[in-house]
Amino acid sequence: MPSTQTLIHAEHVSRDYRLGETVIRAVNDLSLQICSGEFLALLGSSGSGKSTLLNLMAGLDRPTSGAIHVRGQNLAALDSPGLARYRRETVGMVFQSFNLLPRMTLEENVELPLRLAEVDRAERSRRVAQALEHVRLGARRQHRPSELSGGEQQRGALARALVNEPAILFADEPTGNLDSATGEQILLLLREIQDTLGMTIIMVTHERPLAERFANRIAVLSDGRLVDQLAMQTGARA
Amino acid sequence: MKGRDLGELAVRNLREAILRNSLTTLGVAVGVASLVAMLSLGVGLQTLASERLTKSGLFDAVFVTSRRDFRGPGGEGRDGPPRKSSAPPEKFKPLDEGARQQFVALPNVVDVYPQIRFLTDVRYQGNSYSTNVLGVPESSRATSAFDSITGKYFSSPTAEEAILQADFAKELSPQPATLVGQEITLRYAERRAVSSDEISKEQDIDKQLDEMMSGGISIVSREKKLRIAGIIESDPSAGIGGFGGGRVFLPIRVAEQLHAAQANDVQDFVRGGGSGKPTYAALTIRVKNPKNVQQVEDAIKKLGFNAFSLLDAARSLRLVFTVFDLFLGLFGSLALTVASLGIINTLVMAILERRREIGVLKALGATDGDVRSLFFAEAGAMGLFGGIFGVALGWLIGQALTWGTTIYLRRQDLPGVKISFVPWWLAASAIIFAVAVSLVAGLYPAGRAARLNPVEALRYE
Numbered sequence: 001m002p003s004t005q006t007l008i009h010a011e012h013v014s015r016d017y018r019l020g021e022t023v024i025r026a027v028n029d030l031s032l033q034i035c036s037g038e039f040l041a042l043l044g045s046s047g048s049g050k051s052t053l054l055n056l057m058a059g060l061d062r063p064t065s066g067a068i069h070v071r072g073q074n075l076a077a078l079d080s081p082g083l084a085r086y087r088r089e090t091v092g093m094v095f096q097s098f099n100l101l102p103r104m105t106l107e108e109n110v111e112l113p114l115r116l117a118e119v120d121r122a123e124r125s126r127r128v129a130q131a132l133e134h135v136r137l138g139a140r141r142q143h144r145p146s147e148l149s150g151g152e153q154q155r156g157a158l159a160r161a162l163v164n165e166p167a168i169l170f171a172d173e174p175t176g177n178l179d180s181a182t183g184e185q186i187l188l189l190l191r192e193i194q195d196t197l198g199m200t201i202i203m204v205t206h207e208r209p210l211a212e213r214f215a216n217r218i219a220v221l222s223d224g225r226l227v228d229q230l231a232m233q234t235g236a237r238a
Numbered sequence: 239m240k241g242r243d244l245g246e247l248a249v250r251n252l253r254e255a256i257l258r259n260s261l262t263t264l265g266v267a268v269g270v271a272s273l274v275a276m277l278s279l280g281v282g283l284q285t286l287a288s289e290r291l292t293k294s295g296l297f298d299a300v301f302v303t304s305r306r307d308f309r310g311p312g313g314e315g316r317d318g319p320p321r322k323s324s325a326p327p328e329k330f331k332p333l334d335e336g337a338r339q340q341f342v343a344l345p346n347v348v349d350v351y352p353q354i355r356f357l358t359d360v361r362y363q364g365n366s367y368s369t370n371v372l373g374v375p376e377s378s379r380a381t382s383a384f385d386s387i388t389g390k391y392f393s394s395p396t397a398e399e400a401i402l403q404a405d406f407a408k409e410l411s412p413q414p415a416t417l418v419g420q421e422i423t424l425r426y427a428e429r430r431a432v433s434s435d436e437i438s439k440e441q442d443i444d445k446q447l448d449e450m451m452s453g454g455i456s457i458v459s460r461e462k463k464l465r466i467a468g469i470i471e472s473d474p475s476a477g478i479g480g481f482g483g484g485r486v487f488l489p490i491r492v493a494e495q496l497h498a499a500q501a502n503d504v505q506d507f508v509r510g511g512g513s514g515k516p517t518y519a520a521l522t523i524r525v526k527n528p529k530n531v532q533q534v535e536d537a538i539k540k541l542g543f544n545a546f547s548l549l550d551a552a553r554s555l556r557l558v559f560t561v562f563d564l565f566l567g568l569f570g571s572l573a574l575t576v577a578s579l580g581i582i583n584t585l586v587m588a589i590l591e592r593r594r595e596i597g598v599l600k601a602l603g604a605t606d607g608d609v610r611s612l613f614f615a616e617a618g619a620m621g622l623f624g625g626i627f628g629v630a631l632g633w634l635i636g637q638a639l640t641w642g643t644t645i646y647l648r649r650q651d652l653p654g655v656k657i658s659f660v661p662w663w664l665a666a667s668a669i670i671f672a673v674a675v676s677l678v679a680g681l682y683p684a685g686r687a688a689r690l691n692p693v694e695a696l697r698y699e
Binding site for chain 1: 605607691
């Protein structure tokens, strides 16, 4: 269950991109609050600015103006190593195209954030096994991504995002490359993670029915602005 | 990221594009090999020259004369007019047995011996041959002159044996090798000092010389039987201040005991101040190592004698080889410079191919420094592997050069030489240099990878 404590607070956030002489405002004076333990779906059509907002909140990008406070810390004020530490310690990310490194086994892919965080080898091994068990891929640990199905790859990516035990999980169109049945399995898994680990999940999607079924709240974006917010009934409907 | 993890990831990444990375590493190896082969040739030739020169006995010797040799007794030139000076005449130290013992006591001195060289008549199988005899010190055993001796070196420092110079041996017998073990007889003039109390009272040098000629020393004809121990091609003391020129060599202690009259006996007698005390025209001092020469030379000068060595010549030789090595190194480095361009090309290609991977690493929390270090580690690993392989390849090239040269020299009836030598410091420096060059080559690609925007990198297809 989401608490009432604000975890992320975006204040008048704008993000401009320059294309030659043209300036494109991907996010336009957007303000949003996300509570701890919430499952928020950012919904919108292509080019609405939902992925840009997700990247800003995940610390992959910086706003042109405005501030994003996470646990009271303004991400815009962090330097490059500070933002990297934020991504390493507070954030887990899942992408539409899975982004597992093809030359590594599943186990090595999941271990990667722990290597970056300089976690001891013995501890790494334990946490990788635990994360893979969580997504039910314990038997596929030695397989390379090319030997896994799309759903397995996304579950593997989810294990990699969870292994550092982050407070917030960002998922950018996690079902975009999957068939509907597999996509639903992934969202069920996300919901299970939210329930069991109390993790805050922010998911970008353009599939309204899935968002309505799994998220606690839907934020609708259009032309970089927040145009609507809808609170959902709790609990996924299978 | 920890160093070990960085290394593992770098090697894994290199293994993925095995063909391209192997070719780049091979480029580094060829560059290092050319550098090592060139420098090993320089080091080998320098070592060869140093060994030969050290064995020649030229560079571990200090030659000592009395200061009187240059100004005449009492500090006045013998031929010029007397100097008008109010200062009392300087007392010059005689180069006698006392001085010799002083030199023996100096640190790092191995041997001190005079020049014993005199005319003789050699009798063999009823025939007579005029030639020069030269006393040879025990320390000359190590010189290269005795490397290819027919027969053996003197059995002891006091053995009544002779070693003949090859051309002289041919005069004695058309088959010189058969002379070893045979006996020859030396006829020589023995010098005997006579009492010179009256002569020493005289102050005029010309008068002293006149007296000497008439009765200061006496000359007696003597004979000495010697066994021929060996035959050598070259003179063991040739080229040092005119000390060479001997054709029959005796152990110096045996030569000294003969008290043979030498060409400079008259001069020696004058130098002794008419006291009859024997002095030496010159002494040769052998030191432990060429690097001790300067120290011994300085000590002798402090004792009040003239000292001369070929140290300056050795220094010039070292300078020539240093410049030679520098140029060889520069030419060798050219190939490594070309190889470093290969590293830059490979890593820039890798950045283009692994753009998305860099984005993922950054999304997972890698800092710019982590990404930079990863590409640095890959460049360094190529340098390390290329360096190790290149040193091995360079050593093989050196061995091939030595092998080819040896075959060529043997065909010319010359002994083989090791012209290439890879000392440990050259191997280690070449590997370190290869890694350093590779890291410098990796600077630009690593910096470029580190600066990649993660959002743009993740969007890259």
